[in-house]
Amino acid sequence: MTGVSERISYYVNQILFSESNTASVPSSLVSSAPTTSNSEPLQGPLIPVTVYTHNRTAIIMEIEDTPTATCDLMCQAIISSDELGLNKQLAAQIFTVWMVSPLLELQLKPSHRPYEIRQHWRPLVEQYSHASYNRQQRDEPKLMLQRNVFFAQYLEEKIKDQKILELLYEEARYNILQGRYPCEVVHYIMLGGIQARIELGPYNPQIHSTHYFREEQTKYLPVHVRKSATWTWLPISSKNSAEVRLLEQFKRIPNSATNRKLMKKYLEFCWSLPFYGVENVLVTIYVLDRHFFEGQIEQPVRGLASLMIHQDIPVLVTINSKGIYIIDDLQCTVLLGLRFEEFSWEYARPSKEEDPNCLPCLFIQFLVVENGARVSKILQVFSRQASLMDMLITVFVTQLKSTSDETDKPFDNQTNNENETHTSLAMGTMHTTTLPSLSTKLSKLTLATFDEDGQLHWSDGFLVF
Template identity: 75%
Template sequence: MSSPLLELQLKPTHKPYEVRRAWRSLIEKFSHGSHKKQQRDEPIILFQRNVFFPQHLEEKIKDQRILELLYEEARRNILEGRYPCEVGHYIMLGGIQARIELGPYNSQVHSTHYFREEQRKYLPVHVRKSSTWTWLPISSKNSAEVRLLEQFKRIPTSATNRKLMRKYLEFCWSLPFYGSAFFEGQVEQPVRGLTSLITHQDIPVLIAINSKGVYVIDDIECTVLLGLRYEELSWDYARPSKEDDLNCFPCIFLQFIVVENGTRVSKILQIFSRQASLMDTLISGFVQQLKEKSSEETDRSYLNHLTGEGDNNHVSLAHGNVPHSSAALPTLTNKLSRLTLATFDEDGHCIGQMGSWSFSY
């Protein structure tokens, strides 16, 4: 059940009618929307990928009807900027989508002008040509509409929609945040200088959570600010300090290890969100799955060791919401300079604080 203010994945035990009856109280509790938006909010029921469904099984699906549903969901997330990627990738995906919807290239119809007028159908807003300049009769060779047309023309006339949808999905499957559930939140932006201190505001972000990890996304600029696999993070959930104050949000803390100036230090990001409890529940579910899988693999490895079969190279992963110093180092390119973080040494002493962080030792 989904609306612009809240998205809830229904469980088999949920009764949609009852959820709809309770919707007003749900958005009052979990939504960041204004009172006016809450009053106008109207949810819909839609088919959507189960966030717990294993991706390796999804990639084996042959049923075209299911693949079409998965394609439609992936296309929506691409066009809404929920799946950040390079501009060239957006152009490539837009060309595939255009070919699926328009059929083979027709020089009498599919011109640069056509794609300049229709690019909103195929590209997210941050990739499109500015609407301020759409009145110009010409396009530069590097403009979005020219590149989109070139990509569209390159697709062979023999390509079937089935193969094209599969190609589209194969690219999306390669994205680490594919198949995520999305939550609204906000983080503090770093204060730099007196002017920044005066105009200081929190940055609205999307938090994407799937079976692989947690990703903090600036969906306006369509970029990943922080991406962490579960092996790389520890987390905790905190209730608001003033539960009667509607402007005092609960939060999720994410802790991870980085190397600064040759020294391992621990960073903590605080994410404020009315949906923090939902995020905590989902993260806990995925971590529990990983614990069970790790335990099964450890038992299997131990059995192989006793029987002399296989190898014994398995290293069990530590998971939980208690910070641990043995976490693996993040491998994704994170934009830490754009986040307000607290820094701790390996002994747990705070050696750096920013924004509203205040620790005394």
């Protein structure tokens, strides 16, 4: 299997949606998708398509009339491939095809045509990416088989199939190493030790030293937890250094532990995180599902010095069936986490739509108790993808409404009325009644504050003269 994967990978960058390189693919490496009849001639161009998984496997397929082939057809072909060896019925419920690049990640719906979306990738990146123009022009997507964001977590926790658990583990490991699932450093160390045990086998004192983990820490820890690369040449490590703690965690795992149990342990921790399996939706000419939203929030001003160097804070906005989470992308910490019943929201278009630097935004309103009084806080998140966030929140709120027996839940979305303004939101037209129970670091946020009468009293983080 490994040898085949390596040979497949050699062709990956050359053939993805490229007709000119079709002839370079060896027939022995091609998996054919189901067709209506083996004897019928091809009705359209046959273009090799490569789909990756997080366990470093690449599947090359030839699909009849590739430009019109749907995501559902491709997904069936991938799941049916001998290379993955999956339980087809179960895997079809859990996994689907994504189109992923460094700037944008999209979960495709069953009826979408990946080839067509690939042809329109540049406009999507230009519209929704925060990157520079030059970086947008260099952006290249690839197809990935990943977890379907709408697959219920409680069902995932019951899965016992080893190969499916392995794919879920590899995807969770990727998100942990990318810092997408914020948690405490001690938890990152614990997960890194489990990963090392899965990949390296039992502890061997002749190989697995502090020096070894100092050199290999990039494989097991996210960047903000690792020892600074500028100091890795030093021959010593403090007892609290990442490599020492990683080694100790690795050594603690008993030799009797199987990879199956370790992967399940890794996943069980990730399942406990409130933002596991975050989902986002992108709605353009197509309707696509996205993974993480990029945005920025105003940095609180604490004095004249900070006013001089005032810059927005880059954040990731993640939304799942539980609620919304604002994550500091630099510090990898959760700044705000709210369930849907704990907040109201409103999408606002940019005030100067002709100015590319004037971004649309999402207003998030929630209640807190401050000095014994209930006050309303409003956070403004600037993002080119604000409309997409609004769409996804609407999807989940609609689902919650349809499944709830209660008719007085505070799920009033005001985004459908284009005449709604920031003032109407501040005056309390969106009825939020539940106090936040998830993570909040309000001191790190710039928030407008209103009392129960809708009167503005002050704005946290703003410098007042």
